[in-house]
Amino acid sequence: MFFRKIINSFVYGNILIAICASSLAYFNAELLDLTIEIDIFILIFFLTHATYSLQRLFGFKRNQNPPLSSIDQWISRNFNSSLFSALISLVIACNYLFLKYSESIWVLSITAAAALLYVTPFKGRLPLREIAYIKSFAIAATWSVIVCLLPLLNSKTEIDDYYLISLVVFANLFFVLGQCIPFDIRDLKNDELSKVKTLPQKIGIQISKWIAIMSLFISLICLGLFSLKIEEILFFIIWLCATIYLTSLIYKIDDSKNDYYYSIGLELGLLMPFILLFLSKIN
DSSP states (O other), X not given: OHHHHHHHHHHHTTHHHHHHHHHHHHHHHHHTTOOOOTHHHHHHHHHHHHHHHHHHHHHOOSSOSSOOXXXXXXXXXXXXXXXXXXXXXXXXXXXXXXXXXXXXXHHHHHHHHHHHHHHSOBTTBOOGGGSTTOHHHHHHHHHHIIIIIHHHHTOSSOOOOHHHHHHHHHHHHHHHHHHHHHHHHHTHHHHHHHTOOOHHHHHOHHHHHHXXXXXXXXXXXXXXXHHHHHTOOHHHHHHHHHHHHHHHHHHTOOTTOOHHIIIIIITHHXXXXXXXXXXXXXX
């Protein structure tokens, strides 16, 4: 029971997803051979943790019918502590941002506004997550900015090859998109009750699964073109392994899969490029 509480706090408390974001940003920095201080990855960690936590807390609805999901049950029991940790992360992220990375404020301001509009209505308009079929695409686009452009903007290395940069950005965009669509499948019933329009509602679960897999392979093609350009096969092999891993999980999705299958199994796919890169450097 104690071990399960630790796992739930790690996953539902958005620590795992924050680690995934900072590790994917590190992998992209290695892809582009950027010279970056570790502080940028710390910023991305706390920024991701604060953003995901605050989004879930703002979007949380008490006394839901049908009964709360496992994530909502955890939030209900840990609302105050989750809010406190989110605010601490926000303070730390703002401290790094304003004191050390002020040149990136304009980029993060756009993503922060998008994150806020994702769950909060503006002037009577629907939150972004309730606009038909935009949910996964909005998340993937935000991730590609944070894990690709943020390290690039704060690097001491100048890169003028916009073709390479574009390949990395699109590789991440489709990689994250392929990982997001399965979560729409998981949330299908809740999204229907909340009137949030997603791909699985429109085209069904099976076709959505194939679109997610197709998105992963588009990402792999982008990494393949990148590898050909820089004449380095290692990054492609790593991305291929992560793609195969995620594809196998997505293909097996059905009603029997519990929340851990998504929140741990699929999210570890975002961490895999970093893990494999780290293992490749061990002598």
